Amino acid sequence: VRKWSEIPLAPPDKILGISEAYNKDANTSKINLGVGAYRDNSGKPIIFPSVKEAEKILLASEVEKEYTGITGSKKFQNAVKGFVFNNSGKDVNGQQLIEQNRIVTAQTISGTGSLRVIGDFLNRFYTNKKLLVPKPTWANHVAVFKDAGLEPEFYAYYETSKNDLDFANLKKSLSSQPDGSIVLLHACCHNPTGMDLTPEQWEEVLAIVQEKNFYPLVDMAYQGFASGNPYKDIGLIRRLNELVVQNKLKSYALCQSFAKNMGLYGERTGSISIITESAEASQAIESQLKKLIRPIYSSPPIHGSKIVEIIFDEQHNLLNSWLQDLDKVVGRLNTVRSKLYENLDKSSYNWDHLLKQRGMFVYTGLSAEQVIKLRNDYSVYATEDGRFSISGINDNNVEYLANAINEVVK
């Protein structure tokens, strides 16, 4: 453009725009089910007690605010590797890959930053630009990968009319894609549907991945939210590690975030890990990641990563408190999910899908019209795809919400 006045207005962010409208609403019964951030039973955000403890230790011991490395500190990287790939000693294959220096881990600016870094990295070095994402997926996936120069395309995932996974079409649409495409897989608590594959279904998908020589890119933003235990939610990672050790898969990449499972949202703490063919390949990949990150943001922030380091450092004995904090958060979400289900009128609509879904959301299957009616008539705010963030539900509003939903589906 020649004049700034020629720049067109960009549409508001779909999720954050909802919070703005919610804030303006004067109705005291209003409910915000838009943003995927945890709220307690009184509707307030929390800091995990274990995180608060780690911050106290940090405050007492920290003597400098120097830059960390371009890809974060070794201590953070090792904490992530131990947590995710060694799985506390339970994953022998992951352990072998760590020992052979076949995992390159870099701290990134939370999960979004890790997705963008791997997007840029793949665009720079990987021959195929096509990246397959499930339909539907987190809206930002498409935006991030397009901006990174990749070509996102949907594969079938969910059948809205049945409120269920569409596994037959999922397999069919993946099989019809060109060899060597990149495929994005949600590790657990698929956003927005909350519907995950069973281990048997993953086996079938991974068979297609091997046959078509796809490059698996795993996004894990909700580790711990499926079962309440982060060490149990990584069946896909463990299976991928096994396939790599068995030489059936050469490489894969994992984007991981502590935003939800440690409640470190605004601290922007996450990582990218690339599993490589050899220690030599790891060295080259790490050097290229540094070359890529340095001109973008130079190095990641340190407050959140130091909290992670402290929680995983055995001498501070905080790991179990964190696991308990997380279990409590997930427990509340599950309780509220069942309470909502109990209060819904099953005579006019089949709500059984709610009980199969896991994570921070319920994917209701309500139409955009019904969601808009909920907003206009009941001050219930959610995205028009019918995704409700269950964090916004608590003992005080679950009956009001269920009643409003019952009215709009009548």
Ligand code: PMP
């Ligand atoms: N992936 C998915 C599927 C998500 O839902 C989110 C958070 N909404 C992210 C990645 C990244 O979140 P963050 O950048 O806050 O870590």
